[in-house]
Amino acid sequence: MKLLLLTFLYFVDAVSSECGENATETLALVYKPVQQGSKRVLGIACQGTIVPGKHQNHTDTVLVSSYCIMEDPPEGYVVSVGSPDPHGDLQSSAKQFRAQRILNFPFEKHPVGILKTPQPIIYSDTVQPMCIASVPLPDEHACIMGVVTKGGLMTLRHVQMLYESDCEPLAEGLSSYLCAKVKEIDAEVGETLGLDPSMDIYPFSAPLDFDINGVKAGSMENPLFCLTNEHPTWSVYGFALNAYNVTDPESPILFSDVSSDLTAIKEHSDISYQQWVQRMLSKQG
Structure with missing residues (x-):
């Protein structure tokens, strides 16, 4: 049990660009636009995790629960990474990215939602893939x-x-x-x-x-x-x-x-945001 505990602590604290060697640095906060009176503001929708694609030093994919991104706001979602305390002392280290949702239906068969960011999320000491x-x-x-x-x-x-x-x-x-x-x-x-x-x-x-x-x-x-x-x-x-x-x-x-949703996840994590957009446009045409 002690060995398991030491292993647990080691992998929480380790820093590397290899996927899964750090847990805290993969966390992401996902925001959605909400109406507060006459204002349109961002409210926390859920917590997600950064996952790798084909590139060694960056990604454009964040996994969330499908139920988190059921709504389809025209302005999309916002993903915040790079800080465990984005509303407090470590707010300055947080990096925010606009993101568009990818959903597969029905939710019972595809419970994992995917967010793609037009700008790459660069890996660093505070941003790591899961x-x-x-x-x-x-x-x-x-x-x-x-x-x-x-x-x-x-x-x-x-x-x-x-x-x-x-x-x-x-x-x-x-x-x-x-x-x-x-x-x-x-x-x-x-x-x-x-x-x-x-x-x-x-x-x-x-x-x-x-x-x-x-x-x-x-x-x-x-x-x-x-x-x-x-x-x-x-x-x-x-x-x-x-x-x-x-x-x-x-x-x-x-x-x-x-x-259980691996095929859909891999299909979209291995393509860029621009490739996904082109795929959507070709389907509409």
Whole structure:
């Protein structure tokens, strides 16, 4: 268990442009335009993760839950990367990119949404890609999930995977899904990750202190990352979809299954934004 813990901590803190060697630097906040009175402003929609394409030093692809980008605003979405605290002390290091959505229907068969950015997201010490799970989660694993606190801070929580039957009533026709619950913060893990145990970092907290239309408890759809014996760096395995009780940290959480949507993901992550636009225009013609 100690070896697994040390491995867990090492891969959270490591820095490299290879996919999955760092978890925190792959996190992204996704914003959508919302109406507040007479103003059109950006509100946090969900949390996503940067994934690689064909290039070594940059990408233009961010994976999210399909349910996060159900709306199709003309101005698209905004993706913020490069800072775990884009609304606080580390706001200056955050980089924002306009993004357009790619969805495959029906959601039950394609639970993973894709955002493409016209401008490349360049890898750096604070921006790293996450590997994409290509097979179902094996028995031997260690898993974490992204979290957005009420102050807008992005961090990670260790989770315990459960049997699928623990989430079956929540699955709503999904042919493949994962189930987990949040673990208590171990003092040593918390200290290593720089987490304050008093912080409210249950994954279904509303992201900011002020109310934004469309942003409610349980709507953050955070990514699930896992480390396995077969694949020694982190991979994204799913996105939180629902929980029995979003106010209960012990509640089982339903996750979509990334590996079940792999064909659609690879089809769009391996082409550039411009190639995707040309493909869409040719279909319209």
